[in-house]
Amino acid sequence: MASPTSPCASIPPCPSSSKPASRAKSPYGLVEIAYERGSLRDLLPSLFGGAPREGARGEVVLNPAVPWRLESRGGVNRLDAHLRGLRLEEVRIGGGVNHLDVDLPAPSGPVSITLGGGTNRVTLRRPMGTAARLEIGGGANRVDLDGQHLRSAGGGASLASRDAAGARDRYDIRIGGGANRVSIAEAAETESAPPPGSSIIWV
Numbered sequence: 001m002a003s004p005t006s007p008c009a010s011i012p013p014c015p016s017s018s019k020p021a022s023r024a025k026s027p028y029g030l031v032e033i034a035y036e037r038g039s040l041r042d043l044l045p046s047l048f049g050g051a052p053r054e055g056a057r058g059e060v061v062l063n064p065a066v067p068w069r070l071e072s073r074g075g076v077n078r079l080d081a082h083l084r085g086l087r088l089e090e091v092r093i094g095g096g097v098n099h100l101d102v103d104l105p106a107p108s109g110p111v112s113i114t115l116g117g118g119t120n121r122v123t124l125r126r127p128m129g130t131a132a133r134l135e136i137g138g139g140a141n142r143v144d145l146d147g148q149h150l151r152s153a154g155g156g157a158s159l160a161s162r163d164a165a166g167a168r169d170r171y172d173i174r175i176g177g178g179a180n181r182v183s184i185a186e187a188a189e190t191e192s193a194p195p196p197g198s199s200i201i202w203v
Helices: 040-047
Strands: 006-010 022-026 032-035 058-062 067-072 076-082 087-093 097-103 110-115 119-126 131-136 140-145 148-150 157-160 170-175 179-186 198-202
Touching: 110 119, 119 170, 131 140, 131 179, 140 157, 148 157, 170 179
Parallel strands: 067 087, 076 097, 087 110, 097 119, 110 170, 119 179, 131 170, 140 179
Antiparallel strands: 006 022, 022 032, 058 198, 076 198, 131 157, 140 148
């Protein structure tokens, strides 16, 4: 993670609490959003003076001028990430993943994507001609990588794109637990055009 250093920004406390609900800070090039309750979708409007709304979408926009490492220490539920404009160094999610949809940029060198727990309904799109390798620690059901399919496979599995063996610039994707409905595919930029800049949207 990288960003210019800036002061810590605290979120006003809820009426029923004497402590701030959340905080955002970026010391030493590390951008961190920490929250004690609720979801990040509920938090983000408060960062900018608003209030959570039913059906609202929280959005974080990342500066494409600096390289990024993205980490969630817990699990992730319903996340859209449009990262095509970024310099991405690593993605790490510590827990399980449910409904993840990501547009990846072209990698520079090997880029690790680690999903620590089980996964359900994950879609990763990468630019055309980008190599990728996938390792699954648990069982696999309906997993696809560039037309290669795993159906009801147990005990761990792996797949790789045709050019992955000798590719310097590639994605190394690791799923620590079981994988259900995972799709990893190439996509032309026009097929999944991101909004201006690079953003992560919690839905």
